[in-house]
Amino acid sequence: KAGVTQTPRYLIxxxxxxxxxxxxxxxxxxxxxxxxxxxxQGLQFLFEYFSETxxxxxNFPGRxxxxxxxxxRSEMNVSTLELGDSALYLCASSWGGATRQxxxxxxxLTVT
Amino acid sequence: QQQVKQSPQSLIVQKGGISIINCAYENTAFDYFPxxxxxxxxxxxxxxxIRPDVSEKKEGRFTISFNKSAKQFSLHIMDSQPGxxxxxxxxxxxxxxxxxxxxxxxxxxxxxx
Numbered sequence: 323k324a325g326v327t328q329t330p331r332y333l334i335x336x337x338x339x340x341x342x343x344x345x346x347x348x349x350x351x352x353x354x355x356x357x358x359x360x361x362x363q364g365l366q367f368l369f370e371y372f373s374e375t376x377x378x379x380x381n382f383p384g385r386x387x388x389x390x391x392x393x394x395r396s397e398m399n400v401s402t403l404e405l406g407d408s409a410l411y412l413c414a415s416s417w418g419g420a421t422r423q424x425x426x427x428x429x430x431l432t433v434t
Numbered sequence: 435q436q437q438v439k440q441s442p443q444s445l446i447v448q449k450g451g452i453s454i455i456n457c458a459y460e461n462t463a464f465d466y467f468p469x470x471x472x473x474x475x476x477x478x479x480x481x482x483x484i485r486p487d488v489s490e491k492k493e494g495r496f497t498i499s500f501n502k503s504a505k506q507f508s509l510h511i512m513d514s515q516p517g518x519x520x521x522x523x524x525x526x527x528x529x530x531x532x533x534x535x536x537x538x539x540x541x542x543x544x545x546x547x
Binding site: 372378427 | 476479525529535536538540
């Protein structure tokens with residue numbers, strides 16, 4: 323069974339631009355969660371989508387948004403990029419809860 | 435507010451030794467406590483997990499010890515190997531929060547040959 327895939331793996335953007343990251347969950351998984359990982363803040367929960375609906379949201383500004391499609395694939399969007407948005411963005415999928423949640427390799431976003 | 439505190443921040447162990455990483459949580463509603471292992475350039479990988487109705491769980495060389503009254507849990511890696519060198523994260527979640535995991539700060543483990 324294929325694991326969680328994320329595209330692109332690396333991305334360089336300029337301040338003020340916007341970016342869209344993609345995540346394909348493990349087949350059959352309906353929950354996709356997004357996390358931001360930085361050296362200073364560690365792993366921070368962004369939001370979770372389940373059956374195309376946002377089920378949970380972390381403490382991030384509205385510039386961070388996401389969506390989930392009917393095939394469970396998910397995208398997250400960051401608008402008006404700031405230098406502090408430079409991070410590894412990870413998505414994780416599961417059947418529906420936190421149990422047995424599997425992470426993708428992440429997208430490394432650098433904002434210059 | 436950091437709800438899961440992890441220590442130590444870094445740990446150096448000799449090959450064959452025991453690595454011990456500790457976590458403490460605040461929210462008594464947490465009911466699922468996984469440990470993740472992360473290698474450089476990779477996403478975190480689920481290692482082992484426990485629920486609060488069990489005091490200990492062992493899988494191979496990895497053991498979780500759980501103390502509900504103290505709100506603490508720990509990861510023990512027996513017979514540590516250089517290949518275990520990675521960053522370890524404890525986490526916690528509660529059933530009413532869906533898939534949301536609250537992570538500890540991480541521990542960078544180095545196992546010297």
